[in-house]
Amino acid sequence: MVSSEETEAQVKTAARTSRLRGRPRSFDRATALEKAILAFWEHGYEATSVSDLTRVMGIGAPSLYAAFGDKRSLFEEVVQEYGARYGSFGDRALAEEPTVRAAMERMLREAAVEYTAPGRPHGCLVIHAATNCSSPEVEESLRVRRNANIAAFESRIRAGIAAGELSADTDATALARHVGAVIQGMSQQARDGASREELEAVAEIAMAIWPRT
Amino acid sequence: MVSSEETEAQVKTAARTSRLRGRPRSFDRATALEKAILAFWEHGYEATSVSDLTRVMGIGAPSLYAAFGDKRSLFEEVVQEYGARYGSFGDRALAEEPTVRAAMERMLREAAVEYTAPGRPHGCLVIHAATNCSSPEVEESLRVRRNANIAAFESRIRAGIAAGELSADTDATALARHVGAVIQGMSQQARDGASREELEAVAEIAMAIWPRT
DNA sequence: GTTTTTCTGTAGCGACCGATAGAGAAATGC
DNA sequence: GCATTTCTCTATCGGTCGCTACAGAAAAAC
Structure with a gap:
């Protein structure tokens, strides 16, 4: 329903099917999602209002609702994308290191780096997304x-x-x-x-x- | 401005002074504050609305504002009272135990007990009061x-x-x-x-x- | 060019937020 | 008793919330 594979697959087979008619959306969905990740990551779920989202994503509210559903389903997609993009260091350490000790050490050390990386919110979105303070x-x-x-x-x-x-x-x-x-x-x-x-x-x-x- | 010492002190010296005139409040301030502690502790600052507070404290909104000021100053008083009542185990352990190790062990063990005590919210208010999720x-x-x-x-x-x-x-x-x-x-x-x-x-x-x- | 489909901007919905005005009730000092 | 002070209740304020109806613009298919 939301997956980008659906749209891509139908782009490829669109020569025959009657999909993809009408005006295409004028913004990049992935870019907008990335902006939403940063907003939720920094301010948490509640404290990030829909008007905050439309501002940082650079789109109007109806476009947001058409592309992502309501605020909660957008947030779910954000959490999923965050996990894949920023939260995977732990899984990689657990999977790739030969010993438990090496895995734990790498995970903790990478957490120190990831949680304080410059240019993006500190800490973990999953741990703090319920932390909101307006x-x-x-x-x-x-x-x-x-x-x-x-x-x-x-x-x-x-x-x-x-x-x-x-x-x-x-x-x-x-x-x-x-x-x-x-x-x-x-x-x-x-x-x-x-x-x-x-x-x-x-x-x-x-x-x-x-x-x- | 908010301290209960002020009121108490003036109760004692009220025989002469002209304070304490007029209708006294009909609810117990300390009891109402305790209810507010539990509400903020459980749901966090933002997610505890003034109407939630008036409901659990059993008073009307004007009474709340007259007795505690606005929502934020009530919360500050709640945090202070929480620290004195529920959050002092750490300070006590640090002060009373003879060695660092004993102090740390007691603090950690008491944290395990305090944070899971039945009949009240789990975890620490100070750590989670900014965590709100409606x-x-x-x-x-x-x-x-x-x-x-x-x-x-x-x-x-x-x-x-x-x-x-x-x-x-x-x-x-x-x-x-x-x-x-x-x-x-x-x-x-x-x-x-x-x-x-x-x-x-x-x-x-x-x-x-x-x-x- | 025409038709069809979808997107975008405006404008506004009902609900709840924190906070307060005003009137009347209640308990004091005298 | 009276005058004074303070509390409490009702009703409501302006503002923001998440969300959407509607109409016009835009780009596809034909």
Whole structure:
């Protein structure tokens, strides 16, 4: 119904069939979809209004609805295309690396690169597309609090280094970020249905990075 | 302007001052605030409308605006009260435990408990208050994709176990969840301004849990 | 050129958003 | 009692939301 293969296939066999009559659309569907990806990626599903979409895609609302259906089906197509275009590094790492360890290492390292790539929104669309804030002040306020938590972790870790619990060359900043990442991930998974026992198992694994006294 | 200390202080000194005249409000401010915490916690800032708030708080819109100011200042008060009431386990662990390791372990374990406590929304309000989705279908679709990713990790880990790379009693489910949590946390921090180098340092630390062949 | 089909722009639909005006009710100080 | 202050209820504001009816323009098939 939406697939571009359909149109392409019918372009090829159109000499005989009676399709492809009438005025063709005046914009490039793939380009418009790419613009929609960036918009949803940056602002999330709710906070990206249809008028935002028509502006960045450079088309009118009726053209958008004719080409992509309603807002939700456009978003579904966006997520799918995003997965194929930007979100496939994980699958590739899992499939191509010979060992689990190599696969995990490559996946994590590529995530660091992909999630901070310049010229496009940071982070993962699938993780954040439900994150919408039309109020920048609220968004900023929450971000400040999260980063303050990580700073508190770091300060505690530095105290531990000063007390001789951890070696003097410990990277306190990175350790704090790591703990923060684990906690934020646990929170996300709690939202996604993980049980207490499952999260406790995650916590126990995360503890393996800390020297046993 | 908003603080309850102000009102309380003036209750105590009200015998002389001319405050506290007129009809007192007919609802309990703290109870109403608690209801607002639960609503924002569950649905996020944007997706919790003022009419949602007036419904769960059991008051009319003018009463809400008179008692809490506009929606944003109510939310700020909600975040502050949430931090004091539900979000303090981390600070307590950091302050009360004698070693960094003990502090981190307690914090992570208590997070597992707090984030899945029955009878209230899962996860952390500060992490998710910018996550709003008035469309359950979209929310579900994204959740399914995130959980599918973790399932893919698990499947790859099981293959590694079968290949003898990891010991046979490895908890593949928990390992997969852990990797997923780290990645989700990295994505969140990329959104919050972390650089590529900072995320790579997190990835490197997370690799410490994997046996070196 | 004519017909047919489809696209595009304008203009507007009903619904909900956050927020408020105004009137009357209720509880105070005196 | 009275005067004063403040709360609460109804009704509604202007604005934006996702979405679409309609008419005219444009490009194909013939």
